[in-house]
Amino acid sequence: MINTSWLRSFCSLVETGHFTRTAERLHMTQSGVSQHIRKLEDQLGVALLLREGKQFSLTDAGERLYAEGRTLIQALSSLDQRIAEDPPYKGLVRVMSPGSVGLKLYPHLLGLQSQHSELVIDYRFAPNKDVEKTIADYKSDIGFMTSAPTLEKVSCQAIAHESLLLVTPANVVDPSWEALTQLGFIDHPDGAHHASMLLSANFPQFQHSNLFKKKGFSNQIGLILEPVSLGLGFTVLPAHAVEAFNRPNSIKSHQLPQPVSETLYLVVRREQSLPNRMNTVIAEARKWL
Numbered sequence: 671m672i673n674t675s676w677l678r679s680f681c682s683l684v685e686t687g688h689f690t691r692t693a694e695r696l697h698m699t700q701s702g703v704s705q706h707i708r709k710l711e712d713q714l715g716v717a718l719l720l721r722e723g724k725q726f727s728l729t730d731a732g733e734r735l736y737a738e739g740r741t742l743i744q745a746l747s748s749l750d751q752r753i754a755e756d757p758p759y760k761g762l763v764r765v766m767s768p769g770s771v772g773l774k775l776y777p778h779l780l781g782l783q784s785q786h787s788e789l790v791i792d793y794r795f796a797p798n799k800d801v802e803k804t805i806a807d808y809k810s811d812i813g814f815m816t817s818a819p820t821l822e823k824v825s826c827q828a829i830a831h832e833s834l835l836l837v838t839p840a841n842v843v844d845p846s847w848e849a850l851t852q853l854g855f856i857d858h859p860d861g862a863h864h865a866s867m868l869l870s871a872n873f874p875q876f877q878h879s880n881l882f883k884k885k886g887f888s889n890q891i892g893l894i895l896e897p898v899s900l901g902l903g904f905t906v907l908p909a910h911a912v913e914a915f916n917r918p919n920s921i922k923s924h925q926l927p928q929p930v931s932e933t934l935y936l937v938v939r940r941e942q943s944l945p946n947r948m949n950t951v952i953a954e955a956r957k958w959l
Contacts, residue, residue: 769891
């Protein structure tokens with residue numbers, strides 16, 4: 671394999687036509703340049719220069735080496751620049767979060783991408799445990815979770831709080847225990863957890879969401895409030911999911927005496943040095959959460 675330092679000296683010599691100017695360009699001594707040329711000739715087993723006093727010309731082998739070698743040297747030089755680049759608005763950023771956070775955040779990240787066409791947002795909705803695992807396995811770059819991660823490879827930082835809301839059909843004015851019991855519960859993947867957090871803090875009668883008659887279930891965050899809007903039951907959801915519902919007049923969210931919130935965590939792989947494009951996305955997310 672040709673030594674690239676020797677090849678760079680040779681190509682520079684051809685371009686300057688002078689040993690002294692080549693030495694100045696490469697911050698070397700003239701004898702150092704001469705040594706590189708001799709070593710290159712020894713390695714290849716051919717003469718590259720026809721020396722005539724202080725002048726020289728290229729042999730056929732020298733012409734061929736320069737024609738191909740300068741392309742290689744230029745490519746290596748641009749490679750250095752490309753590797754050193756860390757643009758803040760260019761490249762792929764893979765983000766994952768539970769649905770409620772995604773409903774709030776994804777439209778704003780799309781707005782950021784619209785302003786910077788070379789920035790690519792890959793946003794996936796997933797439960798907390800899946801978010802944590804994909805971060806640990808290098809399958810996502812940035813995660814948001816509503817519970818603190820437990821895997822050693824993942825680090826987290828609390829960045830926001832999201833309120834849990836009791837949501838009923840629009841005609842429910844007083845969400846009393848009796849009214850909720852009569853309505854029944856619209857369940858979802860985090861339904862029991864969210865109900866336990868909010869209702870146990872506000873209703874002494876609450877023990878478990880199973881106390882309510884189950885009137886429906888949806889695992890699609892954007893559809894959980896559809897049966898509620900039709901008067902089929904009530905549910906408990908994070909605020910961002912409620913805000914994103916497209917028919918707000920058909921539901922009613924209630925402020926209970928004891929507010930309850932979930933902590934939102936930013937999660938990344940531990941000890942990972944974040945490129946600028948990821949810091950750009952994190953900064954945008956912080957603005958809206």
